[in-house]
Amino acid sequence: MAFALSRFQSDGLPMIENTSKQEGLSGQEGRLAPACLFTSAYFSMASGVYPRPRGKRVLKRRDQVIFFGWMSKQRIMVACLLLLSLLIAEAGCFLKTESSPFYGRVVVPAAQEFRWSDGGLPQVFDPAFAAAPPDTDAVRAMFEGLTDYDPQTLKPVPAVATRWESSDDSRVWTFYLRDDARWSTGEPVTAKDFVRSWQRTLKLGEQAPHTDLLSNIVGARPSIASAPVIAPLEEAAKKSESHGRPAEEHKGAVLNLPPAQAFGAEAVNDHVLRVHLQRPNANFPALVAHPVFRPVKIADEDAHKKLVAPHIISNGAFFLAKTASDSVMLERARIIGTRRR
16 A cells, blocks of 8 residues: 655645555656655644645546645655654663563572562461461461361371371361471470360460361360359259258359360370361361461460560471561471471
């Protein structure tokens, strides 16, 4: 497709028409380059200066009248130079553009570090108090539970427990712990650590956001009927008088109710943990992979307190090395026997 340029229309403005051939043009008019003609029209319209025609010729084709005029070689050269200067200027602008550090050139650190932006910094490093990412992500890296999630299938895989088995009704589960599981202090991880950690979470009550996940364990939520109840003085006196016994003998009497159920998680020995459930749960090994079931190493007198940096004892593949206002650094566990995933 070629472009032909007319000097003036009937209203005095330049006009560009498309022609498939340049037949009928002669002399200098037939040698004009279409690109230069179009360029000249652009600059002439932009500046508002229109060259005076030296002559004009009428060409009739498909009921259209196209006016052709003459243009000097100097004006064509000036238009081409202006177009070339614009192209060079645009290229220079793109060369000066700097790439974004997030989408452009990335400098890989020399150290073996994995940098992870999780939308925010973890503030809680306690399995009982961690509610959601990024806190739960830090807990998963620092603490290891009985099981963990397979990254592809999300099915339970061995962690501290090498294997597990259940009763026929899926109400009693037995977990067998690794002999080489260690805390960051070098002490062995035992079944008692899990029992104490789960009991601690239950005692925290509403302070621990995921306490309900332990509610199916026998004794986790004792009912009111199973707890000893002290009868009011007046009611005890009336009951004693009705049976012909002195009321003074039964002031503050304790009603004979069945004792509260013992906690259903028990340490058979250092490496065997047995859990009794109130209701059958065939997916219990997947449930204990949740961060709230992961053990902690804490003194009994501090059980109600939250684990805070930097004095945190962990048993996972990483330990908390440093916390700052803009970052949290986890380093690989150095203790031999701590699993490195």
